[in-house]
Amino acid sequence: MTTISASAPGKFVILGEHAVVYGKPALALAIDMRFSIRVSRSNSYKVNGQAATPYNMSPHMRYISDKIGTSPVSIYVDGRVPSGSGLGSSAALSNAYAAAISALEGLPTDKETIARLAYEAEYASQGRGSPMDTSASANGYGIALNVPYKEEDFLWHIEKEDNAWDISKIDVPKMTFVIGNTGIKAATGPLVEKVRKYRESNTFAAGIVDEIGDVTLDGLEAMKNNDLEELGALMTYDHKLLSILGVSCNELNHMVEAAIPYSYGAKLTGSGGGGCMVALTDRPEKVAKAIRAHGGTPYVIHTGVKGVTVKTKEHSDHRRGGRKRSKSNPSEDEED
Ligand code: MEV
Secondary structure (H helix, E strand, C coil): CEEEEEEEEEEEEEECCCHHHHCCCEEEEEEEEEEEEEEEECCCCEECCEECCCCCCCHHHHHHHHHHCCCCEEEEEEECCCCCCCCCHHHHHHHHHHHHHHHHCCCCCCHHHHHHHHHHHHHHHHCCCCCHHHHHHHHECEEEECCCCCHHHEEEEEEECCEEEEEEECCCCCCCEEEEECCCCCCHHHHHHHHHHHHHHCHHHHHHHHHHHHHHHHHHHHHHCCCHHHHHHHHHHHHHHHHHCCCCCHHHHHHHHHHHHHCCEEEEECCCCCCEEEEECCCHHHHHHHHHHCCCEEEEECCCCECCEEEEEEECCHHHCCCEEEECCCCCCCCC
């Protein structure tokens, strides 16, 4: 019997969320919280030992199963990316599941193929959105969208309707971030829709979206120069722009304000409406304490996190003295 194990990380956005949906620049980093998935062939669909129903199988997983046309599988999911919190949990789940099912069906599992399939699953499930979360999770480390890049840093190009994204890798200097989770779950789709309506009906809002794109380019420059003061100031400014677009909330604003005295800067991260904020700091304990004091859950973030990984295990029949074999090919089980 063949068992495939795959895993993929969540992400957070340093700068550029919402504006990236319209093809503007954005910067995102993979985080050391992952979804791990194990799949093997079965007579019927099962998730963590239970018969699969619309409640325990996400629309992303259903989309990927239909798209690949796989036969029923038994799926074990071990999740460590909080859902509805702006940390890319559905992108991580989609990448891990896409990689696992592709490997089971003998299809390619390179990062670009998985990033594209996971983006299609996200797009089909959540409506509008950019390929930022799925690409950050598939590639790992740090990515930029729609910024000037060196040829060797180019990863892939994705188009959807009127928008296009050039996705490249970025060098990420050593930085410490603290993420603060409000614990308020907010789905991405309705927040993206809210910004879309505002931007389409109001030239002032369209200007704010453009300004977020400009701030992101400045932030990339600051990151290249290792200028954390400047990068932090741009993050705080970006939070104000996102608040004007209507995607912040009181809890996020309070946690951002509480983190700022101990940080280079802080902002909401992801789609907003609840979910998480992030602070760039060299005093993570102080920031974590401030976040806790405002009812949030802090996570100190380590960068340099690898993207999607896949491992295939062949089990022969143990009762007949068979042996277990583990296969790792270069596109699978990438331990870079
Ligand atoms: C969600 O992490 C980021 C948004 O920009 C939506 C997207 O890019 O798909 C709000």
